Amino acid sequence: MIDEHEYGYFTEADSADVVVARNRNAKDERLKQVMEVITRKLHEAVKEIEPTQEEWFAAIMFLTQTGQICNDWRQEYILLSDVLGVSMLVDAINNRKPSGASESTVLGPFHVADAPELPMGSNICLDQKGEPMFVHGRILDTESKPIAGAKIDVWQANDEGFYDVQQQGIQPEFNLRGVFRTDADGRYWFRGVKPKYYPIPDDGPVGKLLGALGRHPYRPAHLHYIVEAEGFDPLTTHIFDPDDPYINSDAVFGVKESLLAEFRKVEDAEAAAKVGIEAPFYDVEFDFVLSRKKG
Amino acid sequence: MIDEHEYGYFTEADSADVVVARNRNAKDERLKQVMEVITRKLHEAVKEIEPTQEEWFAAIMFLTQTGQICNDWRQEYILLSDVLGVSMLVDAINNRKPSGASESTVLGPFHVADAPELPMGSNICLDQKGEPMFVHGRILDTESKPIAGAKIDVWQANDEGFYDVQQQGIQPEFNLRGVFRTDADGRYWFRGVKPKYYPIPDDGPVGKLLGALGRHPYRPAHLHYIVEAEGFDPLTTHIFDPDDPYINSDAVFGVKESLLAEFRKVEDAEAAAKVGIEAPFYDVEFDFVLSRKKG
Known part of the structure; x- marks a missing residue:
């Protein structure tokens, strides 16, 4: 005979306590703790909202449809987490950096694991579409010392706002992706194309x-980066174009003040020739600072 | 040019404010209010839990799978709402009763709209399986006056814990369902079978x-009731067997103290014959009190 009578039956006033008490036999302490917080906050929200039965059912149907539109290449719940700022919050909590280290932002759904390692200076824009861009900078530690042998994995959308994986057969394979390794001076440089804003998938429940x-x-x-070096915390981040029309209203809240780069327009043909590009081009300089692994 | 800079970029500290500020152009004030509460409580929960990226992804997958198992006859998100006490909380909020009126509980997924209207006293158990039960009582107003012409829609699981709709081809159609109407004295009575506890569907993510x-x-x-009468608030509720092994731990928190009935075992053959049943049988007496519609 199961007896939980010490907690009494469900009442509006005690609702969360009654539900939480039921989990007292959970073997996994972490799960128990997580479900207690979720239950309490959920009940607080319901009590504040006071939904009608129709509103409650609309919420049930929204959650159901958000699950049902997901498939191998579409994850609408991650999108929901993104547009509610939850993905960025989880990223922030898991990447608190010491003062001076570069800030992280969300990975996004378009990273691919097997992009080719390229010689420094390569042009990752394989179809020559759009306005040329030269990107360069240094990988440093928090004492401003260069990090040699750092691995830089970069990827970006094209001049129309699409990643290669979204336009298979239209863009070349591995277009606008590359992996580079810094020399002794910690420098990196490569050529690409000025990226453009783009919409997240907006034809589903989240849209x-x-x-x-x-x-x-x-x-x-924006440009995506994952920067890794032996003995340092890996950094997953973006750099952003501060002149973009949506820079202050990123649908997924990925922008941070410290990640604004300058996209400097260069008209000088000689400067362009020096970096293997035709003028005009955009010069983007950005240094990343990695934090040393603890312990 | 969209400028939301007054709220600044996303930071861990300001996370909910930044997200909520984005909704300021929502045309539907109610949706705006609901999403503000949901966003704030969600961010509070994340900050209290501090999920790892792996835990966050496990939550994403749980929500996705909960949506994906839903189909025309299975609603796993309602089940999730049920086991977290949210369905009962929404029911409580929408059915606050004046003192003396009967309390409501959840509708559940097994009500059918077109059950037959039967003469008072009918046996709703069409296959004679299980221990006979005689159910009777009165429909009253809050001044204890009988309500004539009240419609009583009842349904119940059989002696093995299954509803007819779960066992099509095994149980007769409309087994253990019926609609009755009270006479001038507000009385109702019918025959059925002693119900049994049963599991909610537990082979999915919620289970x-x-x-x-x-x-x-x-x-x-339990027995399900919807009681309706002209000029009164409709009542959707159950009555429960207080001797059930799960009476203090209903998986969906539907039990309320005031909804405990007495299932009195009667061995007397004469008493049984009087109500058209063979002894032994269970006698269940329960009155319902309806609240008068406001306005």
Whole structure:
């Protein structure tokens, strides 16, 4: 005979306590703790909202449809987490950096694991579309000393806002992706194309929600980086174009002040020739600072 | 040019404010309010839990799978709402009753709209399986005056814990369902079978979660009622068997103290014959009190 009577039956006033008490036999302490917080916050939200039965059912159907649109290449729940700022919050919590280290931002869904390692200076834009861009900078430790042998994995959307994996058969394979390794001076440089803002997938439940909330689905133009070096915490981040029309309203809240780069337009043909590009081009200089692994 | 710079970029400290500020152009004030509460409580929960990236992804996958197992006859998100006490909380909020009126509980997934209207006293158990039960009582207003012409829609699981709709081809159609109407004295009576506890569907993500939390999936034995009468608030509720082994641990928190009935075993053959049943049988007497519609 199971007796949980010490907690009494469900009442509006005690609702969360009654539900939480049921989990007292959970073997996994972490799961128990997580479900206690979720239950309490969920009940607080319901009590504050006081949904009608119809509103409750609309929420049930939204959650159901958000799950049902997911497939091997589409993850609508990650999108929901993104547009509610939850993905960025989880990223922030897991990447608290010591003062001076570069800040992280979300990985996003378009990273591929097997991009080719390229000689420094390569042009990752394989189809020559768009406005040329020269990207360069240094990988440093928090004492501003260069990190040699750092691995830099970069990827970006093209001049129309699409990644290669979204346009298979249209863009060349591994277009606008590359892996580079720094020399003794910690420098990196490569050529690409000025990226453009693009919408997150907005034809599903999350897109409809954004629309109903008066929000647009765009992410401002950015370049993705994963920077790794032996003995340092890996850094997953972006750099952003501060002149992008959506720089202050990224649909997924990925922008941080410290990740704004300068996309400097260079008209000088000689400067362009020096880096193997035709003028005009965009010069983007950005240094990354890695934090040393603890312990 | 969209400028939301007044709220600044996303930071861990300001996370919910930054997200909520984005909804300021929402046309639907209610949606805006609901999403503000949800966003704030969600961020509070994440900050309290501090999930790892792996835990966050496990949550994403749980939500996805909960949506994907839903189909025309299975609603796993309602089940999740049920086992977290949210369904009962929404029911409580929407059915606050004046003192003296009968309390409501969840509708559940097994009500059918077109059950037959039967003469008072009918036996709703069409296959004669299980221990006979005689159910009777009165429909009253809050001044204890009988309500004539009240419609009573009842349904129940059989002696093995299954509803007819779960056992099509095994149980007769409309087995253990009926609609009755009270006479001038507000009385109702019908014959059925002693119900048994049964599990909610536990082979999906919600069942796995219950298991991980050390919780069983059972609902204690009960009879469902919807009582309606002109000029009164409709009442959707259950009555429960207080001797059921799960009476203090209903998986969906539906039990309320005021909804415990007495299932009195009667051995007397004469008493049984009087109500058209063979002894032994269970006598269940329960009155319902409806609240008068406001306005």
